[in-house]
Amino acid sequence: MKKFEKISKLVHLWLGLTCGLLASVSGITGAMYVWQPEIVRAIDSELLVLNDGKLPTEKVILSTAKRIADQNKQLQKMFLPYREQQSISVVDKEGLTYYYHPETAKLLGGKTKAIIFFEDLLNIHRNLGIPNIGKYIVGTSSVIFFLFLLSSGLFLWWRANKKNLRKGLSIQWKAKNKKLNYDIHKSLGALFFIPLTIIAFTGGYFTYYQFYKSGFGILNTAVKSSTKIGETFNRDMAFTETSNYYYLRAIYFPSKGNDDYKYRYVNHREVTSGLRKTKEITTNRDNKIIGFSDYNSDALSEKITAQMYVFHIGEIAGFLGRILIFLSGFVPLILFITGLRFYLLRKKQK
Template sequence: MTFRKFIASIHLYLGLITGFLFFIIALSGAIYTWQPEFSRIAFHQEVKPEDQPFISISDIKNTLQKNFPEGDFRTALYRDPASAIEVLIYVPGTYYHAYLNPYSAELIHLQDMNQGWISKLKNLHRNLLLGPPGREIVHWVTLIAMIMLMTGLVIWWPYSGKPGKEKFTVKWSASPKKLNYDLHNILGFYATWILIFTIGTGIFWGFEVVRESLKEVTGENALKWDSPLSIVQAGSLNSQDEVLNKLIKDYHSRYPEAEVRINIPHKEDEAVQLSAIQPKAGINAVDFYYHDQYTGALIEGNFQNGASENRSTFSKINGLVYDIHFGSVWGMPGRILACLASLIGASLPITGFLVWWNKRKLKRKKR
């Protein structure tokens, strides 16, 4: 058996074994690319802008106490004037997002984030709706998919010479068998250069050995970080809301173009964390700040999650991985490319199976 035939055999049998699972993972990933837009519609996040200040943390607490008293209020994300405030709430066994009108504090929508079709779509992509065992299956199918891409490129290259025009152009007027072959061979070639990144980032998340190795290479494990802590002041707990109200107002004034998230302290020495998020700038552009929950004073130090310019090499790579996986690193064009590449990726097991089946039928005829 020649080397090329050996590579073709690996490509074929791995595809037959994992093709159906990869189809599900790729198709669900392509659809989930548009999760922000789906969520904005399904969770009623859009509001009519008004010429008045946003509500305070105290207002949010009052609304939650009235409508969802069993919930544990954790964070509030203040966004642009046309978007509802997104509130994270914990309850035993799950968590909710509550969406509040930023001007009236009216509860617009309450969503159990482990329920609904968007949650099911996410879990279908991450674990095939099978929980932890399914997550492991997805990780290994992702690794095999990377091998499929590499072997596919070897098969795509002609037996001799350089690739001709026919290797880059689909002949739409060809017979069904030839058209199917072109869809697999040529579209697969183009999609591969995007899928290498989306699948490669999936491997980064899926295998701890990859992340730990990168931590060693970048020196992440040798870094020492400070812990942002509040100085406990007895009898000052009642003033927490006043501090939180002032902080969120100050940060929204300071970062008018950013989304601002504030964490609600749950321990006596816990600091208030605020993050300034530039919606189109990616994970690595997020700045984190810490304040004393009793006085509101800024806490300074060398924190693992701090100012974006002080982020470690590993943290920057980790953030970049997230943006690459969803295509957001290239903005809207990147998300469109990631979606199209994933759709083509989902088609490859189907067209590949048909290529194999047609060849099999041809061999039987000859016999």
Template structure:
């Protein structure tokens, strides 16, 4: 083995030791989370409502209904998940914390209330993102481990790549009829090779969800350094008189306008800023529970005047890339096929630290046996021998 390959092997091995446990945890939780929407739809009846042709109840009505149960609470986010799905008002209550209040969007009937920290898949997500540590510390540990894991995958390809054409067939297939150590070796190398491309994509999109520097890097790279001022500007109320105009609440007028201008949208998110200079934001998503392809609207929270409009078709390549980060990360950008691919790649990544450790331990044990055998076959000379 050349000195270059020895250096690569050293990096591959020790980076694996350092990150193995974190990579295993992050990969397993990623597997579980891939199909969380499908599993929750099958388990929880409140995630579906009877479809009606009539209009949704206004967001102000849903907000008032939710806050009746939490007099001291505030509500800044309202979701309309789809025609056959509930609406949800996110209520912040000083003592209880964040509460999701699900209700029928046509009748206003509350169907379920949930603290997200008690939801199994939210807990899985927190483990995936933070290892259940404080977010700043946990995200840093996970982020560094993921970056090192990308280096591990790259060094693994360098070590695995067959030198001769005659070795390629053997390198791309698993010898299932071989001894268990050979099968383990092939599982580590062959499956690791097939998963590398997808694993790197999952790693990059995961980092971009957690870290602003990665998100900014993707944005700037996709835009080739071109500046899009409108996308970087956070609109604020410019009303001189900070008094809400009479008539319909601004969030109701804003939501009605967005429904008219984005009629094909299936899901809506409404955000009302509490700050004096804040605004009302409404995002119209093309598909339920998918976060790619969205039209973004911002309105003055006092007058209701539109301050900004960013349709999907006019967004920069960088903003479109960042919009699709979540959908790529969980595989749903390609539908159920994409989720199966993301699940499979995550499962393989979870197994790599274990199969890699077995390979290292086996070689170490074999090396110790050789050393021990050498001592027995060539014992040191005894100066008293023969006396």
């Protein structure tokens, strides 16, 4: 056991000095992004929010249909009201985004600095701003953080404090630098072990989602229904609510190398707590359904992986969950700093 403990210390040390730094960047950017809906909505209220805060579904549908009729050949994507955005946004073939009033279909403007800032922030969070390989760096560091860094830290904490758990969670604020750094490191690591585990585990999904789905596939008891494939889809029905809780969220139009239409639905438009339920319908130009998924009929593996985002950002538990994830985002940086200081102080002492 002592040999295993020695190996765990080495693993925890060197992964903490490398993977811990990447986790710090992801944590800080993720913590900032937690409040993106509220911040952007407050800054760009004239672009994103109606004066009375209400969304008349019928008028939204009419405005959406008008934009499609006027710009059909120039459209790449269209996003209906969702989360912080109550207006309708359109992405044209050139990649430019414009916002339209959901009632009058009047042009409101393009992307603002606040919107672009949070898009860049999310880009750094997901791939460090490095094209192609960045997402693999972030995704791999998340998996390593989950499998080895957190687990080795928990093992070492348990070995040192199993006879006195309260001591393992206490901090002697008047202690000398080395002891203080160690106390902060081991206490925060233990207190935030569960939320950090959730963040790291779900964070890896966005890079390695196929492996996650395959792994959870062992829980499937039946193949999901595909009875919709081949049926004719009435595009007029795409703009209406398809059930008591599904709302049209986005339309993806045919583009270069892709002749398909994709319609994405969500079970609620606002930022709220609870499970994330979605529905997607993909059709060809002849309105034949070639792809279909619905949370209510999906396989269990699909239902589980569909919740990765709401767990990752804390929305599964509502406002309190988001606060917990926000605070947890700063913990990897604190652990990195205290761990590095403890290592340097111990090395200097030796």
